[in-house]
Amino acid sequence: MIHYLTEKELVAINYTLIKQISPTEDFGVKDPSALKAVVAQPRQNTFGAELYPTIYDKAAILFEMIINKHCFYNGNKRTAVMGLYVFLRKNKIQLVVSNKEIADYSVHVAVQKGKHRLTNEEIAKWIEINSQKIK
Template structure:
């Protein structure tokens, strides 16, 4: 993990570790389908243009990370699981606690993967499910 001025950033190695742990728990095809897509998904939330963050807050960054992994399918299997886990860990290490029913989160990630929810909509979903104390 890398500590930036405004938040803590997950690294490629972190995402790979998350995925490997999920492979141990769930029956799924192991391995990476496309390393380039994985790198893109992991680095996209932290891109800038003209010195400005393209994803300006922790919610937008978490959503873009989740969206990239879920939509780009960099792993052979378990992309939605890894996407959700990465986003939840990212939010947690940045002191954001979400409150949701499992079915709500499941529906959201299925909507993302199916193209029925945008990255901006997912960021809003995260905000709406944030503990008021975060």
């Protein structure tokens, strides 16, 4: 069974990160409908078939959408990184990259636009390569 993140969990992650790292920044949900979409997207299916069939596909769409939908006033990339860690951890997977690697990758995902935008498959592959199952 897949354990998905909730809106409440993502809001708590964003709040905690802002308060710990940059307490003078505005925090909170800037776009509630975008946040709803972010939470719903990993569960999407078409005609009974999952749109994101693997845990890595689900993690990738969650990560990418938090970064690019700008649900929060600040800390979207930070929230995406921590959301990715929490989502994977809840599903017995651990990301095994340095803080610098994941920070650099989140910026890479954010700046790739148009025809250079990373596909969900590319992001999912990166996550899979850089993670391990927790026993």
